[in-house]
Amino acid sequence: MRDTAYDIMQENIKNFLKQIKNLSEEIDSESIKRLASSIEEKIKKDAFYLVVLGQFKRGKSTLINYMLGTNLLPTGVLPLTSSITKIYYSPEVKIDVIFNNGVKKEIPVDKLELYCTEKRNPKNQKGVDTIEIGYPFDFLNRDVVIVDTPGIGSIYQHNTDVTYEFIDKSDAVIFVLSVDPPITEVEKQFLLKIAESVDKIFFVINKCDLTNRNELEEIVTFTKNVIRDITKKENINIFPLSAKMALEGKVQDRREVIKKVA
Numbered sequence: 426m427r428d429t430a431y432d433i434m435q436e437n438i439k440n441f442l443k444q445i446k447n448l449s450e451e452i453d454s455e456s457i458k459r460l461a462s463s464i465e466e467k468i469k470k471d472a473f474y475l476v477v478l479g480q481f482k483r484g485k486s487t488l489i490n491y492m493l494g495t496n497l498l499p500t501g502v503l504p505l506t507s508s509i510t511k512i513y514y515s516p517e518v519k520i521d522v523i524f525n526n527g528v529k530k531e532i533p534v535d536k537l538e539l540y541c542t543e544k545r546n547p548k549n550q551k552g553v554d555t556i557e558i559g560y561p562f563d564f565l566n567r568d569v570v571i572v573d574t575p576g577i578g579s580i581y582q583h584n585t586d587v588t589y590e591f592i593d594k595s596d597a598v599i600f601v602l603s604v605d606p607p608i609t610e611v612e613k614q615f616l617l618k619i620a621e622s623v624d625k626i627f628f629v630i631n632k633c634d635l636t637n638r639n640e641l642e643e644i645v646t647f648t649k650n651v652i653r654d655i656t657k658k659e660n661i662n663i664f665p666l667s668a669k670m671a672l673e674g675k676v677q678d679r680r681e682v683i684k685k686v687a
Contacts, residue, residue, distance in 0.1 A: 472513070472570045474594055478619065479601035480612050481576025481584070484631040484668045488601060489573050491672040493562050498573060499538045506575045507543045507584060508553045509591055514567040515559025525552040548583055578611040592618060597625035603632040607644045608651050620656045627662055628652065634667035641665055 477485045486498040522530045539545045575584030
């Protein structure tokens with residue numbers, strides 16, 4: 426049963442949403458309309474946004490695939506993700522592409538790459554606002570929505586812009602780093618921005634299969650000290666793993682592989 430404080434907060438948010446909608450109609454602002462739509466969607470779903478953020482090619486999509494236990498999101502050697510992708514619980518797999526003009530189109534899984542990747546949708550020429558994927562995951566509360574974001578710091582500035590715009594909508598963040606290199610200046614500045622808006626941040630150091638145990642311990646210690654300096658928090662949780670190898674182990678149902686790299 427919801428407590429009174431929660432109900433009051435929800436009612437205040439709904440009233441605020443009405444004001445935003447009225448404002449968007451008065452000045453005919455598409456960006457404000459999208460903001461209002463996003464808030465309305467969250468209220469309706471009562472969703473908790475777990476947002477996966479990081480620099481390009483850190484393995485964010487692979488990490489999400491590992492979490493889901495399947496090769497759902499496209500991955501590759503070049504910067505791929507070009508739009509916000511939301512994954513929510515559904516008994517059956519279902520993919521909807523929502524365009525900037527508000528049109529929604531259902532697509533099959535094998536067509537996902539045509540809309541969410543830089544290669545098949547360069548500079549978002551197709552005008553994709555978000556992609557929503559229903560998937561029967563069983564490892565999280567069903568009110569959780571996992572959000573994949575474009576990587577920052579690549580040559581595609583629009584990808585960075587899209588990701589920065591989503592930070593304020595995050596309830597919690599998984600910040601993905603890797604061992605090659607451990608943390609860059611771009612990531613430090615990005616984390617500083619995230620820490621201003623999000624209280625719950627979990628850190629993953631990916632690709633740990635590329636280094637040995639001693640080097641990994643040094644990387645974890647170094648990264649933890651840098652993060653402490655940026656966030657001003659003492660309790661920093663860092664999880665080293667190889668998302669690629671862990672995914673392979675999960676898909677092949679080889680628990681011994683997962684234990685080695687996750």
